[in-house]
Amino acid sequence: MANPHPYVYFGDQIVAAEAATLGVASSAVLYGLSVYTVFPVHVDAGAASPAPTAFRLDDHYRRLEESCKIIGIDQFTQEWDFGRFRTAVSTLIAQNAPRTDVFVRATVHVVESIPGTRVRGCAIAVSMFVYDAVPIVPQDGMRLKSSPWRRIPDNAIPSRAKVNGAYVNSVLAKQDAIDSGYDDCVFLDGNGHVCELSAANIFLVRNGTLITPDVSCDILDGINRRTVLTLATEDGIPVVERTVDLTELYIADEVFVTGTSSGAAPVVEVDGRLVADGIPGPISQSLRKRHHAALRTDDVHGWVTELTA
Numbered sequence: 001m002a003n004p005h006p007y008v009y010f011g012d013q014i015v016a017a018e019a020a021t022l023g024v025a026s027s028a029v030l031y032g033l034s035v036y037t038v039f040p041v042h043v044d045a046g047a048a049s050p051a052p053t054a055f056r057l058d059d060h061y062r063r064l065e066e067s068c069k070i071i072g073i074d075q076f077t078q079e080w081d082f083g084r085f086r087t088a089v090s091t092l093i094a095q096n097a098p099r100t101d102v103f104v105r106a107t108v109h110v111v112e113s114i115p116g117t118r119v120r121g122c123a124i125a126v127s128m129f130v131y132d133a134v135p136i137v138p139q140d141g142m143r144l145k146s147s148p149w150r151r152i153p154d155n156a157i158p159s160r161a162k163v164n165g166a167y168v169n170s171v172l173a174k175q176d177a178i179d180s181g182y183d184d185c186v187f188l189d190g191n192g193h194v195c196e197l198s199a200a201n202i203f204l205v206r207n208g209t210l211i212t213p214d215v216s217c218d219i220l221d222g223i224n225r226r227t228v229l230t231l232a233t234e235d236g237i238p239v240v241e242r243t244v245d246l247t248e249l250y251i252a253d254e255v256f257v258t259g260t261s262s263g264a265a266p267v268v269e270v271d272g273r274l275v276a277d278g279i280p281g282p283i284s285q286s287l288r289k290r291h292h293a294a295l296r297t298d299d300v301h302g303w304v305t306e307l308t309a
Contacts, residue, residue, distance in 0.1 A: 002103075002131040002132050002134050003131065004017045004129040004130060004131050005017070005096040005098065005102070005129070005130040005131065006096060007092065007095045007096050007130075008020045008092070008127060008128060008129040008130075009088050009091070009092045009126070009127060009128035009129070010125065010126075010127045010128075011125055012126075014091060014092060014095050017129065020127055020129070022109060022111060022125070023111065023113055025113040025114050026109070026110065026111045026112065026113055027109075027110035027111070027112050027115055027119070027122060028109035028110055028111060028164070030114070031110075031117065031165060032163070032164045032165020032166075032167075032168070033071075033073075033109075033110040033119065033163075033164075033165065034107050034108060034109040034110065034163070034164040034165075035064060035067035035068055035071060035073065035107070035108050035161060035162055035163055035164065036064070036067075036105060036106060036107040036108070036162050036164060037060045037061075037063045037064050037067075037105075037106055037162060038060075038103050038104065038105045038106075038260045038261060039054055039055055039056065039057060039060040039103070039104055039106075039223075039260055040054070040055050040101060040102070040103055040104075040133055040260055040295055041053065041054050041055075041089075041093060041098070041101065041102050041103070041104055041130075041133075041307065042054075042055070042101050042295060042296045042304075043098050043099060043100060043101055043102070044296075045099050045100060051306050051307070051308070052093050052098070052306075052307045053296070053304045053305060053306050053307065054089060054104070054304070054305045054307055055294075055295045055303060055304060055305075056223050056227070056303045056305075057085075057086060057089065057305040058082060058305070059223050059226075060106070060223065061082045061085045061086075063162065063223065064076065064085075064106060064108060065077055066160070066161070067108075067160075067161040067162050067163065068108055070158055070160070070161040071119060071161055071163060072119040072120055073108060073110060073119055073122075073124060074119075074120055074121065075121070075122065075123065075124045076108050076124060076126075079124070080126065085106075086305070086307075088126070088128060089104060089106070089128065089307060090307040090308055090309045091309050092104070092128050092129075092130060093130065093307050093309070094307075094309035096130050098130060100132065100133070101132075101133040102130045102131060102132055102133050103130070103131055103132075103133050103260065103261065104128055104129070104130055105128065105129055105131070106126065106127070106128045107126070107127045107128070107164070108124055108125075108126055109124060109125045109126070109127060110122045110123070110124055111123050111124060111125045135261060135262060135263050135265065136199065136261045136262060137183055137184055137197075137200065137257070137261075137262045137265050138183055138265065139263060139265050140266075140280075141266055141267070141268035141269075141278075141279075141280060142183045142184060142257065142265055142266065142267045142268065142269075143181075143182045143183050143267075143268065143269040143270075144177070144182060144183065144184055144185065144186050144197070144249075144255075144267055144269065144270045144271070145176070145177040145180055145182040145184075145185055145186065145270075145271060146185070146186045146188060146246055146270070146271055147173035147176055147177065147185040147186060147187055147188065148176065149169065149172045149173040149176065149185075149187070150187070150188060150189060150190055151169070151187040151188065151189050151195040151196070151218045152166060152169045152218070153189065153190065153218055154216075154218055157169075159195070159196075159218050159219055159220050160215070160219075160220060160221050162220065167199075170198035170199055171198075173185040173187055173198050174197075174198035174199075177198075184197045184198055184200070184257075185197060185198050186202065186246070186249070186270065187218075188246060189217065189218050192245070192246060193213070193217060193243050193244060193245060193246075194213055194217070194244040194245065194246055194248070194249065195213060195217055195218045195219050196213065196219045196220065197257055197259075197262075199259055199261060199262070200222075200257040200258060200259035200261075200262040200265075201213075201219060201220065201222040201224070201225040201257060201258050201259060202249075202255065202256075202257050202267075203228065203255065203256050203257070203258065203284075204244070204248060204249055204252035204253075204254065204255045205252060205253045205254035205255075205281060205283045205284065206248070206251075206252055206253055207253070208237070208238065208283075209237075209238040209239070209240055210229075210232050210237050210238065210239045210240070210283065211239075211240045211241075211242065211244060211248070212225065212229070212239075212240075212241055212244070213241070213242070213243065213244050214241035214242055214243070215241070217243060217244075222258060222259060223260070224258040224259055224260060224262075224264070224291070225258050227258075227291060227294060227303070228258050228264060228287055228291055229241075230301070231287055231290045231291065231294065232283075232287060235286070235287075235290070237283060237287075246271075249270045249275075250270060250271070250273045252275055252276070253275075253276050253281055254266070254275065254276065254280070254281030254282075254283055254284045255267035255270065255275045255284075256280070256284040256287070256288070258291070263288070263291070263292070264284070264287055264288040264291040264292070265288075266280035266281075266284050266285070266288070268280065
């Protein structure tokens with residue numbers, strides 16, 4: 001388990017981690033009414049004066065903004081802009097002074113006490129904490145199990161909004177996979193089509209073409225997913241976004257997943273069936289290297305933001 005670094009951002013200030021608490025009567029606790037994003041911060045420990053950099057920070061801010069808009073948390077955009085967000089992240093990183101790569105989880109909580117099941121005009125608090133950048137899935141070859149739990153559809157709780165309470169769905173599916181001896185799950189929708197993992201997007205390669213469920217397939221429109229699609233296109237790899245059947249994973253040449261906390265991780269088995277010969281394939285390995293590099297240094301796309309307090 002990854003523990004937060006000593007200092008966190010909460011209530012518009014930096015406080016000790018144990019001092020950042022939410023009231024038991026708040027909407028965030030009663031209903032899981034919070035939205036969040038997680039992004040990596042790279043620290044070059046070998047540099048004389050390491051300048052931490054955040055990956056696609058503006059996109060992560062925008063995802064928080066969009067998640068709030070979908071759910072109806074209207075106070076966030078009234079109180080926060082990207083400049084304030086960047087300053088808070090920079091101050092938090094400077095206070096913790098990490099010497100290795102870390103993840104930052106930024107969350108907008110609805111902290112109104114016992115408001116009932118409503119959200120408009122309710123008070124919010126923003127929290128951010130830092131923890132070691134340890135992947136949540138194996139990086140040398142994952143084993144996946146299709147889940148008996150179905151992905152929550154867009155007309156119930158939208159997957160494109162990262163709502164804390166909705167992750168009960170992911171917990172049920174991943175715990176089933178773990179209990180069955182697998183690393184993670186493959187979510188299917190109500191029609192049996194592939195969506196994503198418990199907390200990562202999924203890709204397959206078939207006859208040299210990179211295929212992934214499109215954004216209307218009850219998936220998170222992942223920032224790392226978009227990154228890999230861009231890198232693949234630049235490398236001349238044909239890309240298709242469409243509906244994917246479960247059995248396509250069984251006969252794929254390659255399968256891999258992406259996510260901030262997953263990286264770009266290869267899959268070697270799905271439902272007891274080896275993916276090809278059970279060895280990570282060349283396209284997934286190439287994109288994995290490109291993705292890893294993009295997280296740290298990017299002079300082309302403007303994806304890397306230097307954090308200065």
